[in-house]
Amino acid sequence: MTPPPAIQRQLAEVSERLNQVEDQLRHLSHELRPPMLDEAGLVPALRFLVDGVWARKGLGVVLDNRLETRLPSAVETAVYRVVQEGLSNVCRHARATQAWVTVFVERGELHCIVRDDGKGMNEAMRSSAGRRGLGLVGMRERLIALGGTLHVSSTTGRGTQLHARMPVEV
Numbered sequence: 001m002t003p004p005p006a007i008q009r010q011l012a013e014v015s016e017r018l019n020q021v022e023d024q025l026r027h028l029s030h031e032l033r034p035p036m037l038d039e040a041g042l043v044p045a046l047r048f049l050v051d052g053v054w055a056r057k058g059l060g061v062v063l064d065n066r067l068e069t070r071l072p073s074a075v076e077t078a079v080y081r082v083v084q085e086g087l088s089n090v091c092r093h094a095r096a097t098q099a100w101v102t103v104f105v106e107r108g109e110l111h112c113i114v115r116d117d118g119k120g121m122n123e124a125m126r127s128s129a130g131r132r133g134l135g136l137v138g139m140r141e142r143l144i145a146l147g148g149t150l151h152v153s154s155t156t157g158r159g160t161q162l163h164a165r166m167p168v169e170v
Contacts, residue, residue, distance in 0.1 A: 034048070034080075036048055037076055037077065037080055038073075041070050041076065042067065042070070042071060042076040042079055042080060042103070043065050043067060043103075045076075045080055046063055046065070046079075046080065046083055046101065046103070047063060049080070049083060049084060049087070050063045050087075050101065053087050053091065053099075057091045059087075059090065059091055059096065059097070059098070059099055060097065060098045060099070061087065061098075061099045061100070061101060062098070062099075062100045062101070063101050063103075064100065064101065064102040064103070065103050065104075066102070066103065066104035066105075067103055067104065067105065071110065071168055072168065072169075074146060075110060075146065075166060075168050078142050078143060078146055078148070078164075078166065079103060079110065079112045079164070081138075081139070081142060082112050082114065082139050082142070082143070082150075082162065082164045083101050083103075083112065083114055085135045085136075085138065085139055086101075086114030086139075086162045087099060087101070087114065088135070089135055089136075089160075090114070090116045090118060090160075093118075093119075093121075094116045094118025094119060094120075094159070094160060095118050095119050096116035096117050096118030096119075096159065097117055097118075098116065098117045099114065099115065099116040099117075100113070100114070100115050100116075101113070101114050105168060108167060108168065108169070109165055109166065109167055109168065110148075110164075110165065110166050110167075110168040111163065111164070111165055112162075112163075112164040112165075113161060113162065113163050113164075114161070114162045115159060115160065115161035115162070116159045116160055116161075117158075117159045118159050118160065119156070119157060119159075120154040120155050120156040120157055120158055120159055120160055121152075121154040121156075121160055136150070136152065139162070139164065143164055143165075143166055146166045146167075147166060147167050148164060148165055148166025148167070149164070149165050149166075150162060150163070150164050150165075151163045151165075
């Protein structure tokens with residue numbers, strides 16, 4: 001027995017919405033850990049991320065990569081997520097015209113710096129960041145799990161810098 005036309009329309013709408021949710025979940029899954037990270041490594045994945053920020057948001061991002069080799073998978077994922085969240089925050093909050101991402105290893109420690117030329121954060125914004133969003137908290141927790149740290153420095157009207165550090169064997 002065929003459902004009445006009104007029910008058929010509702011079922012078609014539900015089916016379409018489920019397809020949209022599936023597409024969004026697939027996109028989110030790729031954003032959290034893009035296949036490119038496993039296949040090509042951190043640097044190409046960061047280049048893809050930076051190019052995407054330019055294409056979607058029009059924010060100029062300079063990638064200064066000083067890595068000479070692949071890093072352990074957990075470290076590459078952590079760096080990718082720090083850069084992703086950092087650039088997302090720049091796009092959403094900083095009113096920046098330019099951002100810089102620098103990645104290098106020095107004395108057995110990986111450094112990942114994301115900085116911008118935006119409006120900066122005052123102390124109240126930094127202390128309430130955990131209550132307003134999970135970005136900085138998530139970055140810190142991911143880094144702590146790998147023995148790392150996150151330092152945030154900012155000057156109102158002069159931008160913000162995130163400096164992630166973690167031990168790494170290369």
